[in-house]
Amino acid sequence: MLSSTSVRITAAFVAIAILCLFAADLAITTINPWQDLAALFLGMVTPDFFSLEHIGTALLRTLAFAFTGVALGSVSGFLLALVFRFRAVRMFCAFIRAIHELFWALIFLQFFGFHPLTGVLAIAIPYAGIFAKVYSEILDETDPTPERVLSRKVDVLSSFLYARIPDALPHLITYTSYRLECGLRSSAVLGFVGLPTLGYYLESSFSQGYYSEVGALLLLFYVLIATLRLWARPRLIPLYVIAAPFFLGDGLPIVWGNVVRFFTQDIVPSPLRDGEGLSGLWHWLSDLAVNQAMPGIWNTLVLTQIALVLTGLVTLMAFPLISRHFGGPTRRGLGHVVLVIARSTPEYVIAYILLQLWGPSMLPAIVALALHNGGIIGHLIGRRSNEITLRPDAPKGIERYGYELLPRLYSPFLAFLFYRWEIIMRETAILGILGIYTLGFFVDSAIQNIQFDKAMVLILVTAFLNIGVDAISRRVRARLKLKVSMTCEGH
Incomplete structure (x- = not known):
């Protein structure tokens, strides 16, 4: 009941x-919404993979932003998780994860422009707050028995590495793999604000009425997600993370004067x-x-x-x-x-x-x-x-x-x-x-x-x-x- x-x-x-x-x-x-819906459905069942230019580059960029952003977010989140018991840290993490990745992207676009750093930080910052919260809870839920049986002479770092991490590691890996799937979705969506991921080409094809191209892009993305466990095996992840930054592209150079002006003038309320x-x-x-x-x-x-x-x-x-x-x-x-x-x-x-x-x-x-x-x-x-x-x-x-x-x-x-x-x-x-x-x-x-x-x-x-x-x-x-x-x- x-x-x-x-x-x-x-x-x-x-x-x-x-x-x-x-x-x-x-x-x-x-x-005529039903006619448009029928045209989209026809495009989904008749995908045109051969008319897509630069689709390989878009897939690589989507993967590169996801792996780089999630890796940076997970490392930062783990470090924050170690001090998550402090209220200031919890409030900071709650704040950064409360702002959506696209809002972060819109902020960074104003002073970094279409630079890879915009996409990487847009994923990494909110994910760091999410990772910190969940990692800290996973660590808190570990079995305390191994630490209790250790000698009092064992230092805190050794106790953490040998008594807590082994019990928490499977859960940390499982959760991180979930966030990687989320990172792929976030990376794809960043294309809607102009970054060269799948979302950019999806919006372009849809706006021109090329529904077969839309179908092809969506099917490729579904295959990417559905086969995640096959190609994103734990032993391969370090190789992907090392390679990912090399596929982010160059983008336009950062003008550091714009960065300074943004923080010292642009975001200051106009009356002040x-x-x-x-x-x-x-x-x-x-x-x-x-x-x-x-x-x-x-x-x-x-x-x-x-x-x-x-x-x-x-x-x-x-x-x-x-x-x-x-x-x-x-x-x-x-x-x-x-x-x-x-x-x-x-x-x-x-x-x-x-x-x-x-x-x-x-x-x-x-x-x-x-x-x-x-x-x-x-x-x-x-x-x-x-x-x-x-x-x-x-x-x-x-x-x-x-x-x-x-x-x-x-x-x-x-x-x-x-x-x-x-x-x-x-x-x-x-x-x-x-x-x-x-x-x-x-x-x-x-x-x-x-x-x-x-x-x-x-x-x-x-x-x-x-x-x-x-x-x-x-x-x-x-x-x-x-x-x-x-x-x-x-x-």
Whole structure:
């Protein structure tokens, strides 16, 4: 049976999402969306690999940015994990991981330009914050017995290396491999801001209506993700990391004067630059809050809450696709393909495609977030369901689903769903770059208008909003006594 607390919290979130529907813009504004969708589907089933120029270079760049960024982020995160017990370190890590990779890329583009360092740091910085949090929790969960039996003469470093690391290492490796898959998605999406990864060519092909090229690019990306365990074996990873920087490309040279000007002038609020004093600053901040920050926060929250509940619905429908308690190997194999596509395709890419098909509204973003996150959680819950052993006379069909499996899986389902809440919020904000009126829309508009001071304030608002949602999520999970496995969190 489901606990009464779980039922009440679920009902509350569903009710909030229903109320948010009345405030959401869900219109389809294109003239013939079904014809466009059919053209895209035809392109997917008739991919044209031979018309793609520079596709090999795009694949190498995507891999290079992912490996370099994840490697730098994991090393930095591990070092931060060692001192994660300090509040200042935890706050710093929470802040840097609350800002999406694309926001970091937009910041670095303003002074590094289209230099490889832009893409590498855009991945490495937020990933360092994520790695620090999860690595510290993995280290804290290690068995303390080996350290207790060591002689008191053993120094702290030796005790750490020989007593804690061996127990934690398998979990560290597993989690890092999950983040590598995420890094490939992040690397591909960086192409949408101009870096030469798969996203750049995907946007170019789609904007020109070359759907067979779009199909080829997406299929190549799916193959890259699906075969990750085959070619990214642990013993080969060091070779990939060493080779990756050599395939990042050269880009334009960094003008260090632009870097200095960005930090000393561009991001300083204009009233302070112009000598208007505190009164001018207050008026500037008030105008920014009323006309941009508050509407952006409202739309971000509305979209997030609808997407969160829809993600839950998609998950509950998706996990039986790969559960051994429903159907045979063939059906489960097809289910795995469906979920691989859903969880491998970045939300940004799905939203971009749906935006072209349905027009600018919240609907493409909501569907994109639900499909991607529902695919991730559905995969995890489906695997969890395979660990359950049912009695021989267990009911079949919908009764098996509703009475045997769902009550046992509901707690981990809620744990994963509320963990993804903050991640959905981060993605909701960044989808504003596509023209949806979330915080990312106003950030992108400020950057386009060369108002970097406003952009930085709005990015800070986004970060603190994400931190707040993450704190609420932790409280909800604590109240429900929900726990997420560290090896699965980042997936």
